[in-house]
Amino acid sequence: MSIHKELSAYRQELSACVRCGACQAQCPTYLATSKEGAAARGNLVLATELLAGRAELDAEAVRDLSLCLLCGACVHSCPNQVPTDAIVSVLRREISKKKGLGLLGKGVAALTGNPRLLGSLMRGAGLFSSLFFEKIPETSGLRLRFSPHTLQDRVFPPLPRQNMFARLPQKLPGRPDKPTLAFFAGCTISYLYPEIAEATVRVLQHLGYTVLVPRQQGCCGMPALSSGNGELLKQLVRANTAAFANLAVDHIITACASCGAALHQVHQAQHVQPGETGQDCTSFANKVMDIHVFLEKEGCLHTLADLLTTTTATSQRIKVCYHDPCHLKNHGVTREPRALLRTLPMVDYVEMDGAALCCGLGGTFSASQPDLSRTIADRKIEGLAASGAELVASGCPGCILQLTDIIHRAGLPMQAVHTMTLALAALEQALATKEEM
Amino acid sequence: MTKMSMLNERHLQALRDIVGTEHVASSRTDRLTHSFDATQQHCMPDVVVHPKSTEEIAAIVQLAAKHRLPLLPRGAGSGFSGGALPVQGGIVLVLTRMNRILEIDTSNLIAVVEPGVVTARLQEAVERLGLFYPPDPASKEFSTLGGNVAECAGGPRCVKYGVTRDYVLGLTVVTPTGEIIRTGGRTIKNVVGYDLTRLFVGSEGTLGIVTEIILRLLPKPAAKRTMLATFTQIDGAAEAVSAIIRGKIIPTTLEFMDAGAIGCVRDLPGIDLPADCQALLIIEVDGEPAQLEPQLERIIELMQPLGLLATTIAQDAAAAEALWRVRRSVSPSLRKLGPNKFNEDIVVPRAKVPEMIRALEALSQRLALPIINFGHAGDGNIHVNLMVDLQEPGMEAKVQTALTEIFRTTVSLGGSVSGEHGIGLAKQPYIGLELDQPTLAVMQAIKAALDPLGIMNPGKIFPAESRLALAQGETV
Numbered sequence: 001m002s003i004h005k006e007l008s009a010y011r012q013e014l015s016a017c018v019r020c021g022a023c024q025a026q027c028p029t030y031l032a033t034s035k036e037g038a039a040a041r042g043n044l045v046l047a048t049e050l051l052a053g054r055a056e057l058d059a060e061a062v063r064d065l066s067l068c069l070l071c072g073a074c075v076h077s078c079p080n081q082v083p084t085d086a087i088v089s090v091l092r093r094e095i096s097k098k099k100g101l102g103l104l105g106k107g108v109a110a111l112t113g114n115p116r117l118l119g120s121l122m123r124g125a126g127l128f129s130s131l132f133f134e135k136i137p138e139t140s141g142l143r144l145r146f147s148p149h150t151l152q153d154r155v156f157p158p159l160p161r162q163n164m165f166a167r168l169p170q171k172l173p174g175r176p177d178k179p180t181l182a183f184f185a186g187c188t189i190s191y192l193y194p195e196i197a198e199a200t201v202r203v204l205q206h207l208g209y210t211v212l213v214p215r216q217q218g219c220c221g222m223p224a225l226s227s228g229n230g231e232l233l234k235q236l237v238r239a240n241t242a243a244f245a246n247l248a249v250d251h252i253i254t255a256c257a258s259c260g261a262a263l264h265q266v267h268q269a270q271h272v273q274p275g276e277t278g279q280d281c282t283s284f285a286n287k288v289m290d291i292h293v294f295l296e297k298e299g300c301l302h303t304l305a306d307l308l309t310t311t312t313a314t315s316q317r318i319k320v321c322y323h324d325p326c327h328l329k330n331h332g333v334t335r336e337p338r339a340l341l342r343t344l345p346m347v348d349y350v351e352m353d354g355a356a357l358c359c360g361l362g363g364t365f366s367a368s369q370p371d372l373s374r375t376i377a378d379r380k381i382e383g384l385a386a387s388g389a390e391l392v393a394s395g396c397p398g399c400i401l402q403l404t405d406i407i408h409r410a411g412l413p414m415q416a417v418h419t420m421t422l423a424l425a426a427l428e429q430a431l432a433t434k435e436e437m
Numbered sequence: 438m439t440k441m442s443m444l445n446e447r448h449l450q451a452l453r454d455i456v457g458t459e460h461v462a463s464s465r466t467d468r469l470t471h472s473f474d475a476t477q478q479h480c481m482p483d484v485v486v487h488p489k490s491t492e493e494i495a496a497i498v499q500l501a502a503k504h505r506l507p508l509l510p511r512g513a514g515s516g517f518s519g520g521a522l523p524v525q526g527g528i529v530l531v532l533t534r535m536n537r538i539l540e541i542d543t544s545n546l547i548a549v550v551e552p553g554v555v556t557a558r559l560q561e562a563v564e565r566l567g568l569f570y571p572p573d574p575a576s577k578e579f580s581t582l583g584g585n586v587a588e589c590a591g592g593p594r595c596v597k598y599g600v601t602r603d604y605v606l607g608l609t610v611v612t613p614t615g616e617i618i619r620t621g622g623r624t625i626k627n628v629v630g631y632d633l634t635r636l637f638v639g640s641e642g643t644l645g646i647v648t649e650i651i652l653r654l655l656p657k658p659a660a661k662r663t664m665l666a667t668f669t670q671i672d673g674a675a676e677a678v679s680a681i682i683r684g685k686i687i688p689t690t691l692e693f694m695d696a697g698a699i700g701c702v703r704d705l706p707g708i709d710l711p712a713d714c715q716a717l718l719i720i721e722v723d724g725e726p727a728q729l730e731p732q733l734e735r736i737i738e739l740m741q742p743l744g745l746l747a748t749t750i751a752q753d754a755a756a757a758e759a760l761w762r763v764r765r766s767v768s769p770s771l772r773k774l775g776p777n778k779f780n781e782d783i784v785v786p787r788a789k790v791p792e793m794i795r796a797l798e799a800l801s802q803r804l805a806l807p808i809i810n811f812g813h814a815g816d817g818n819i820h821v822n823l824m825v826d827l828q829e830p831g832m833e834a835k836v837q838t839a840l841t842e843i844f845r846t847t848v849s850l851g852g853s854v855s856g857e858h859g860i861g862l863a864k865q866p867y868i869g870l871e872l873d874q875p876t877l878a879v880m881q882a883i884k885a886a887l888d889p890l891g892i893m894n895p896g897k898i899f900p901a902e903s904r905l906a907l908a909q910g911e912t913v
Contacts (some may be wrong), residue, residue: 016772020475022578022579060462060465080769080772
């Protein structure tokens with residue numbers, strides 16, 4: 001599809017930008033660079049001029065467009081909700097088409113048009129190797145995010161011996177009176193933090209839900225979106241839509257904020273040719289729900305509170321703060337994860353300064369813009385240190401990965417964990433205490 | 438607009454030598470992304486420079502003066518009057534890298550800042566120390582203090598606390614000839630020579646480039662209460678503004694919305710207004726906690742005979758935020774009424790607010806134009822928004838008729854055509870409605886004395902002679 005065709009679908013949205021500058025206040029890149037070209041308003045002017053044929057994708061345009069984290073903060077703060085993230089994604093695909101996938105090197109290019117994407121995903125999953133990339137399937141977003149040279153100088157969790165697919169059955173039965181849910185894990189959880197998947201589905205199972213973990217699910221598409229890989233994106237949309245299409249579930253639960261946002265965005269057919277993926281795609285997107293939102297909406301926090309009635313001695317409580325993932329915060333989800341943390345008896349919740357500041361990971365951003373990524377990340381240090389917390393919880397494994405790196409570099413005496421890991425720990429502690437009694 | 442700039446590679450190299458190669462941008466993309474402001478008009482600069490110090494700026498201005506290159510300072514580019522538009526091309530000096538808070542002096546209640554500091558960031562920093570910087574333009578989350586000084590920004594709190602000029606004690610300025618001068622100082626009292634500080638505040642970047650600002654701070658008020666008052670008609674609300682002030686109470690903020698503004702937000706989720714509510718006020722009072730309840734009671738008493746429907750007093754910060762949501766939702770909702778917005782910020786003496794509102798309502802009906810009014814009623818500053826579709830035949834002329842009539846009425850009531858946005862480009866045709874020829878001549882003499890080459894933000898404030906003469910011909 002020509003850029004004109006794809007961009008012109010956003011003509012109305014582009015004209016809704018009134019150039020007020022409100023996007024500057026929230027854009028992590030603008031706050032780090034103080035340059036207008038990096039902010040949404042600059043990107044939108046550029047897109048408008050490109051559409052009108054009065055500008056071209058010169059080196060500076062490519063540079064400006066590469067500075068976007070696709071975090072959505074500008075959309076959230078825009079008085080007219082102009083979807084700058086989607087518009088930047090269109091332009092990045094055009095850049096890749098015209099100039100190749102230069103920004104992230106050949107790793108991405110090798111994936112384009114690979115007919116055995118899913119097959120290699122499945123085969124790669126079961127293998128064990130000390131080398132990171134031998135363990136991660138070629139379609140995985142992790143490959144796009146962490147090309148070998150960007151892994152240097154970065155703290156990485158020890159790779160789990162078994163990935164999520166090896167650790168969890170396809171179906172975890174619950175009580176017959178409760179609905180069935182599906183779980184979408186995403187690459188970071190599947191291959192780096194399978195314990196988050198385990199925590200999420202086990203908590204749901206404790207609450208009575210039957211949980212399905214489809215084997216055919218793949219990468220959410222965020223790194224492909226971010227690096228402008230339109231072909232890969234389409235393949236992933238088709239594969240994931242098919243993986244969940246025949247399941248009789250009302251909700252597809254995610255525990256990765258970025259996966260949730262990407263699935264919503266790409267499956268609402270904003271980024272694929274209309275008609276190609278059809279109804280299933282939209283229905284898939286409408287079912288995707290973040291675990292924290294689900295627990296709150298379904299009243300599960302009350303049930304959890306009842307299950308957790310055993311009191312924890314004040315001295316045994318752990319001081320925990322929370323980091324807002326951009327892909328939850330910018331979709332209005334800030335209350336629910338905090339509510340969950342406050343429900344857990346062993347958690348002494350403290351609000352940290354700058355909880356809403358971006359961690360700087362941003363999909364492929366940390367790979368394509370390592371210095372800027374760290375500048376953005378370092379803004380978290382002050383708040384983390386001042387919180388006095390032993391644990392910083394978050395709702396996105398990408399943020400957890402990045403927070404771990406920040407904590408390590410700053411030498412802070414704390415650890416990053418997923419909220420659901422804490423939730424399962426609390427449940428198991430409560431059940432163990434009840435058995436003792 | 439004539440383009441006088443003739444920037445060449447030699448000039449670019451000289452700029453690179455001053456600020457470093459990475460801070461000089463002249464590609465089409467870089468010029469494009471610095472070609473606009475919140476007026477949504479576009480003018481291409483020839484080069485965009487991001488300096489880091491007063492000395493760099495002085496060197497750049499000297500270069501510009503030597504080669505007769507136009508230049509203009511730019512902050513967040515969020516102005517509503519076109520002050521940041523490079524109408525004659527040339528050099529755009531973006532000051533956002535100069536964003537350090539240099540000092541917060543808690544003994545003398547002073548802050549010293551660079552011009553690129555975002556207003557809300559200074560407010561957060563001083564409030565952590567129990568201090569207060571009151572000016573709060575709606576753009577405070579992204580507009581810069583340099584821009585606030587250049588336009589003399591206001592905001593809702595000005596009814597009680599005054600505008601930016603009331604907080605600027607001293608400035609470092611690079612003049613259009615490249616000299617570095619210092620005005621005012623660190624003391625409240627200072628009568629040595631002319632008050633150049635006040636001259637530069639609100640000068641819209643036409644007299645020099647402010648590179649350092651000394652600001653006066655206040656102790657932070659201990660408490661604040663927020664109240665929403667609804668009225669059966671606009672007259673009552675407008676009268677209430679005068680009644681409250683006559684009652685010797687100066688609220689922190691006194692914001693109003695007319696029926697049109699209410700109509701834009703009434704159906705939004707979370708907003709619950711009585712069906713017969715045709716106008717509303719949002720009133721805040723601050724000070725010692727014990728004083729606030731009696732003040733609110735007295736305000737309710739004063740409003741009671743004026744068609745007051747109901748009052749809601751927020752009991753906590755979240756409830757106050759919910760009340761403010763009603764007001765903040767107006768601007769984003771306006772687009773429903775028409776794709777093109779003419780956003781004026783007239784100001785009249787407080788007691789004339791009812792009369793001004795009546796005149797606006799009559800005009801709206803007579804011309805069948807949606808005119809939505811809201812804003813800072815407490816200081817007489819009314820945001821008048823004409824929402825139209827310029828594609829409709831004859832609309833452009835209709836808008837011009839309406840604007841001219843609005844400004845004439847404003848001036849005849851003793852008001853001003855701009856309270857806080859400035860003249861820039863957008864209001865040039867109307868400056869003659871308010872300022873007579875001798876007054877304008879004094880202003881232009883000052884401009885000519887400070888900027889003999891006419892390179893500093895050229896084409897702003899003063900219209901070309903012919904247009905000015907026309908406007909003045911119309912007044913008499």
